Amino acid sequence: MNSIKVGIIGGAGYTGGELLRILIHHRFAEVVFVNSQSQAGKPVSSTHTDLLGDTDLLFSESLAFDTVDVIFLCSGHGQSAKFLAENDVPSNMKIIDLSTDFRNETEGFVYGLPELNRHKIRQATKIANPGCFATSIQLALLPLAANGLIKDEVHVSAVTGSTGAGQSLSASTHFSWRNNNASIYKAFTHQHLAEIGQSLSQLQSGFDKEINFIPYRGNFTRGIMANVYLNFEGTLAEAKEIFESYYSEHPFCHISESPIDLKQVVNTNKCLIQLQKEGSKLLITSIIDNLVKGASGQAVQNMNLAFGLDETEGLKLKSVGF
Structure with missing residues (x-):
């Protein structure tokens, strides 16, 4: 097939950089422009220094919509809606937004969780x-x-690496504060709760149960470990059967018999899940890389689906291991 021509808006941040790392090695994608107001005219590798030798792209101020098939919006939350309001994006161009702006499926957007909405995507x-x-x-x-x-x-207790806070510096992202430290933030009020409830309601009609979510900042760079527990009347074997059946046709989700750790998923688009049963409680541990399956990798997975490719294309990535 012809290559998919790609434009990236807000390419200087963490998600834009991760997107570039994946797309420049994607067999069917060609990055045409990487827009950045702050870095315009500079080599992409001057910001994403690990890409030195991999690409000669320059950051650009221009928005050459007529040269691309899809744009990825990688700017901060609130910026995507502003960008689309201020720019005349062709109606037939595909848009993949990595911000919070349209996750409630407004303005014609589909919620891009492939394990939930693959056919819609x-x-x-x-x-x-x-x-x-x-x-x-x-x-x-x-x-x-x-x-x-x-x-x-x-009940959910989950910890994320420092890249989850974005590239802009804040008191809680400085090495001197974050290293050898841990903290809670946005307990019970995290902005992701709305989209979680929306998705569960899509599958379980009338879902109205409380999701008690305690997020933690971890003293590591990337990855998320979520420990989710709730009452479950069945056996552990029955729970495993339910999970294995649901994910049998989803290539990035795997059920582990053994305890799992973040290094198994860092730099991959995988989600690993491990189940434990203690009394009436089922504990579900779920791990992902926040920048890949939690952001740019999932965005590429969505692009693959939207253009009729195998959803694993460009995403058979190597974990760090050690």
């Missing part, structure tokens, strides 16, 4: 990429919701 022109915490937590709960088995409130 294949037909979509506008796709709203899920949040990173939301991805990890939803993948822990979708199989139960699909079987109407979330009958009580859900």
Whole structure:
């Protein structure tokens, strides 16, 4: 097939850089322009220094919509809606937004969680990429919701790496504060709760259970571990059967018999899930890379689906291991 011509808006940040790392090695994608107001005219590799030798692209101020098939919006939250309001984007161009702006499926956007909406994504022109915490937590709960088995409130304790806060510096991202440290933020009020509830309601009609979510900042760079627990009447074997059945046709989700750790998924588009049963409680541990499956990798997975490619194209990535 002809290559998919790609434009990236807001290419100087973490998600833009991760997107570039994936797309410049994608067999069927060609990055035509990387827009950045702050870095215009400079080599992409001057910001994303690991790309030295991999690309000669320059950051650009121009928005050559007529030269691309799809644009990825990688700017901060609130900026995507502003960008689309201020620019005349062709109606037939595909848009994949990595911000929070359209995750409630407004303005014609489809919620881009392939394990939930694969068939909708294949037909979509506008796709709203899920949040990173939301991805990890939803993948822990979708199989139960699909079987109407979330009958009580859900408890979630999840930790994310520093890249989850974005590239802009803040007091809680400085090395001297973050290293050898841990903290809670946005307890019970995290912005990803809305999209989690929306997805569970899609699968389990009338879903109205409380999701008690405590997010943690971890003293590492990338990855999310979500520990989700709730009442479950069945056995561990029955739970495993439910999860394995649900994910049997989804190439990036795998159920592990052994305890899991973040290095297994860092730099990959995988979600690994491990189940434990203790008394009436089912514990579901779900791990992803927040910048790949939680952001740019999932965005490429959505692009693959929207253009009729195998959804794993360009995403058979190597984990760090050690």
